[in-house]
Amino acid sequence: MSAFTDDMLKSMANVERTRAARLNSTPERFTAEEKEALLQAFHPDYSTKGFKVLEVGPNKGEKAPVELAQLLEGKSLLQGVAVDLERVDYDVDVLIIGGGGAGAAAAIEAKRAGADVMIVTKLRMGDANTMMAEGGIQGADKGNDSPAIHYLDALGGGHYKNVPELLEKLVTEGPLAIDWLDKLGVMFDKEADGTMVTTHGGGTSRKRMHACADYTGAELMRVLRDEVQNCGVKILEFAPAIELLLDEAGKCAGAVLLDYDSNEHIVVRAKTVIMATGGAGRLHYQGFPTSNHYGATADGLVMAYRAGAPLIYEDAIQYHPTGVAYPAQIYGALVTEKVRSLGAQLVNSNGEAFMHPLETRDVSAASIIRECTARGNGVKALDGVALWLDTPMIEIIHGEGTIQKRLPGMLRMYKKFGIDLRKEPILIYPTLHYQNGGILIDANAETKISGLYVAGEAVGGIHGTNRLMGNSLLDIIVFGRIAGIKAAEKAKTVELGKLSLAHVDAFAKEMEAAGIASEVPSPKLLPVYTHGRNAR
């Protein structure tokens, strides 16, 4: 018995009927004008709903997603709580908040530079979006490619809003990052002669997507975590940071943690701090499902903002074009872009391929939403509508066994719920995937607050307002390493004054003056799910 409903199977028959013809014809790419019109009309970022203008803090007057704004203008978990800052539980050179790919890369470099390094993390070391990145990592290391071509691809994809100095670092140090990972023992897909197996991603003009099957992020994270453990970095798990500490001079000086088991506060004094807390998918902007990790709740943005660090492009969110729309058990999970890199087309309920499969993510998502809404060509799935991603095409184009070899994770995930994507197409709809914006840094990964560095998804500006596939795994390594090196270097000369939480009180006063009374605990730390159960 098929896992699909009868109505879905009827529509699927259209996909199968047109497959042979579609194999020989790919729709044209959109023109620049078509893309702009699509985004304006159908991308969630361009909607007037779902955003709020910030009334306090460094980005006052700018808009942010409502759910993020509520946290940026929320109530500190330490408001009205007495924490004894004289009783320091840990005293280190470099404190890294977040145990994902960026935090791990930073830790390795800071440790190599001779610093005493500590990672604190909300869940386990390695529990992060890095672990879930499937498709690949960009790096301009082939003969027909160059960092300059990579720069142009990312700039156009990012709507020319990328901070030039950050993008320059990303593309120039890209091949160095691939080499660094290679030397740590990451198993990249290679030809017999050592040539990297690379593919396109949406919006790339060269095939520069390196991969480790469709476990790319997992493979990176496993190796990085192992290396962090090997090199003797102190790791404290299940202890999220809830506020940054500054010293009297305003330098970043550590953090207050919440121990999830004892429910007690932990004071960490650090000469420099690296914020590597990742993204915000679990805030479910505009009601979207998410491909993100359980802990992706923008904690770092909230803490840094309260301490006075400006954000950039906090209103630019990435909806991955292909999230799982069916079955219910994996609703919102990621279907890697690599599926389209390998030739699978996006197909509507009538069996028509309505767009080039490798447009940039924002354009692809907008085009899918248009097809499902304005054009009414979607397939009913669960509570919404969806489109087909014609996965059987991959085996026809590249030969039988390709999916098992290049997409084992996808194959396994669907198989567990009764769908064989080698034989049947799958149903997809955009899912909340990535925070394009974040905390503003300079080319040394440092913020406006002296001694506060940021790396990974918590950073804003590298990708403009739309990131290309494979540039996130790249940025966590490039900027993780930079942050680790620079934070360790600075820690050698920093003299800290008295620890202080005065910035938290000051922010609360600013809110009061603006007439905002919030009872929303912030940072959020973890989402709350009830799956339809009535509130107890």
Place this chain on the structure above:
Amino acid sequence: MEQMVTVYLLGKEYSVPATLTIMDAMEYAGFKLVRGCGCRSGFCGACAVIYRIKGSTELKVVLSCQTKVEEGMCVGKIDSFPVNKRTFNIEEIKATDNIVGQLYPEIFSCIGCNACTKGCPQGLDVMQYIAYAQRGEYEKAAHASFDCVGCNICASRCPAQISHSAVGLLCRRLTGKYIAPKCEHLAERVAEIENGDYVTLLEKLKNTPLDELKDMYNKREIEK
């Protein structure tokens, strides 16, 4: 009215919708998950649970985010498993001299019961990759263990007390670093970058007027 099933979560009876995963069912029941919940997509290995159908002798160990509830499930959790990872310096070790056996001598205690393989939620042939590691065939062990998510269900069932996930990871790092062919085009590009070959080009791009950049982007050649 949606179809419900009766399950026993950490010893307590609940009626939950039949479409939910075990993880979702715990949240439906009111558990606020901190431990035993990670990526929620089957990639991180945080959420291993052990269950039997009430009255059955058979025990099963699965990832709770990747498994639907069934009538009569009695579920316990494996939130944290003490894997015995050895530390090493990747620059100093080599993929020879029985290095994996030296670091993990317990792999030679394998009694061939195959409980590891039977328990693997990823469907890996765990016992086979341990056998490869015993024989020094690290590349084979690397590929056979590649899809490991580190849930450590295998280790929890192993009478020889092997830390399989750590063994697989060591084999993979040895393969990636020492056994896989070297990539020449990468080495060349790294040398060029370290030589500063792209500095001028990037500087020029950073200072190119926006209209010109747009034109360059829209007209750029796209590799087939």
